[in-house]
Amino acid sequence: MDNRQIKTDVILIGAGIMSATLGTLLKELAPDWEIRVFEKLANAGEESSNEWNNAGTGHAALCELNYTVEQPDGSIDISKAIKINEQFQVSMQFWSYLVNSNLIHNPQDFIMQLPHMSLVQGENNVTFLKKRFEALSNNPLFQGMELSDDPGKLMEWIPLIMNGRTSKEPIAATKIDSGTDVNFGALTRMLFDHLKSKNVDINYKHQVNDIKRTSNGSWELKVRNEYTGTVQRHTAKFVFIGGGGGSLHLLQKSRIPEGKKTGGFPVSGVFMVCNNPDVVAQHHAKVYGKAAVGAPPMSIPHLDTRFIDNKKSLLFGPFAGFSPKFLKTGSMFDLITSVKPDNLLTMLASGVKNVPLTKYLIQQVVLSKEKRMEELRMFVPNARSEDWDLVVAGQRVQVIKDTADGKGMLQFGTEVVSNDDGSIAALLGASPGASTAVHVMLEIIKKCFPQHLKEWEPKIKEMIPSYGVSLKDNPELLHKIHTSTAQTLGLSKNKQYQS
Numbered sequence: 001m002d003n004r005q006i007k008t009d010v011i012l013i014g015a016g017i018m019s020a021t022l023g024t025l026l027k028e029l030a031p032d033w034e035i036r037v038f039e040k041l042a043n044a045g046e047e048s049s050n051e052w053n054n055a056g057t058g059h060a061a062l063c064e065l066n067y068t069v070e071q072p073d074g075s076i077d078i079s080k081a082i083k084i085n086e087q088f089q090v091s092m093q094f095w096s097y098l099v100n101s102n103l104i105h106n107p108q109d110f111i112m113q114l115p116h117m118s119l120v121q122g123e124n125n126v127t128f129l130k131k132r133f134e135a136l137s138n139n140p141l142f143q144g145m146e147l148s149d150d151p152g153k154l155m156e157w158i159p160l161i162m163n164g165r166t167s168k169e170p171i172a173a174t175k176i177d178s179g180t181d182v183n184f185g186a187l188t189r190m191l192f193d194h195l196k197s198k199n200v201d202i203n204y205k206h207q208v209n210d211i212k213r214t215s216n217g218s219w220e221l222k223v224r225n226e227y228t229g230t231v232q233r234h235t236a237k238f239v240f241i242g243g244g245g246g247s248l249h250l251l252q253k254s255r256i257p258e259g260k261k262t263g264g265f266p267v268s269g270v271f272m273v274c275n276n277p278d279v280v281a282q283h284h285a286k287v288y289g290k291a292a293v294g295a296p297p298m299s300i301p302h303l304d305t306r307f308i309d310n311k312k313s314l315l316f317g318p319f320a321g322f323s324p325k326f327l328k329t330g331s332m333f334d335l336i337t338s339v340k341p342d343n344l345l346t347m348l349a350s351g352v353k354n355v356p357l358t359k360y361l362i363q364q365v366v367l368s369k370e371k372r373m374e375e376l377r378m379f380v381p382n383a384r385s386e387d388w389d390l391v392v393a394g395q396r397v398q399v400i401k402d403t404a405d406g407k408g409m410l411q412f413g414t415e416v417v418s419n420d421d422g423s424i425a426a427l428l429g430a431s432p433g434a435s436t437a438v439h440v441m442l443e444i445i446k447k448c449f450p451q452h453l454k455e456w457e458p459k460i461k462e463m464i465p466s467y468g469v470s471l472k473d474n475p476e477l478l479h480k481i482h483t484s485t486a487q488t489l490g491l492s493k494n495k496q497y498q499s
Helices: 017-029 079-100 123-137 151-157 184-197 244-254 344-353 355-365 369-377 433-448 450-463 475-488
Strands: 005-013 035-039 111-113 116-121 146-148 171-176 180-182 201-204 206-213 219-225 231-241 262-274 286-288 302-308 311-321 388-403 406-411 414-418 424-429
Touching (some): 005 219, 017 035, 017 079, 017 231, 017 450, 035 184, 035 206, 116 123, 180 302, 206 231, 206 244, 231 244, 244 388, 262 344, 311 369, 344 388, 344 406, 414 433
Parallel strands (some): 005 035, 005 231, 035 201, 116 286
Antiparallel strands (some): 111 180, 146 171, 206 219, 262 388, 302 311, 414 424
């Protein structure tokens, strides 16, 4: 092992969308800082950020029914939907700033305008959707949303879904044209190309094996070069752990108190992808339904138009799966080695609480292709088995921790864990993840670099005009931002995109 310490200002672990976003923000705010990136794979954006490992939805709560919860009194709580939408607006503003500043180019290579729709069947679900529509459509963030329970109108919106439908059950859908399909893999690669041009030291095929605090308060990383087999020691004042499912193990190695009593449960996803161009051409939307009873939120079924490598694709899913790996390229021992003395009781409590989830996952794992086709036909009645293939998507590690609601609670969402002095931060969890990357990284900057905030605030406001402002309470600013981001990112021109 090389015993020299190689010093730098900031180390980013993982070359996904989160590290790409934080690195880009820091290079704008502190251009003189030295930044190093370590990624165990051969390229950027190969795990959770890869375009085939996520649904590519620009999560703005336009169609995701799990962000709007019906209360016991029958009212609809839209607070989470507002929060998610405003966070996505922050991402859109930052991406626009990068394009306008010529730091990245050709936004159509990573973002396309695409209607977002919610679709439900059954009288109770239709009633819920109508109440949800009323609650959202009164908010400026969701301006332009339409609702219909007319089969004729739905045939215009979603002909592939309506053709061959014989059920007499009530059916309804909402549609909003300002939704997006985002290729987070392409965006990640663009951002790392930009960071490389700014002299950021990006090291692929470099595995971080250990993290420990030094006597002077810095962090020392043992990093193995997979090409040469050599191990080097790198130190930095600040470390960000953005290794997707691999973040939990690295957080545990840091031994910070804030990371204790935290566990993770891996869930994999499987999508069906259409291989028939004639079928693909009949659908142009992201259509989200309701999750089955007992299914986790990440298993909400949706039929998605996707734009990957400038080609129009069609995916349905996700079907949940299980693997003990925390990453697609991880180890079969990831889950068992994540159980430590401090989180053992938390993990056991979670196992007891989540027996229905375990049963659901087992049922999903053993599904045959024909059983999956039966679920697809609930969306696309005329779907033919020969037109669809299976593709395995990414691994997601859901956070397990003790909360005020109880011990061993499974968390569905994105979570940042940092120590008390803000010298290290780790990102855990899953959706909405990439869509809210800019908001999440700004929160890390606020927490970890408070001494620089006053100096940096003018630049942050230049990059994100709505910084520190509630868009739902400022419709004029919201309209201005919507107009400018759509123009810069080319979204207004994409409405009539055809394959």
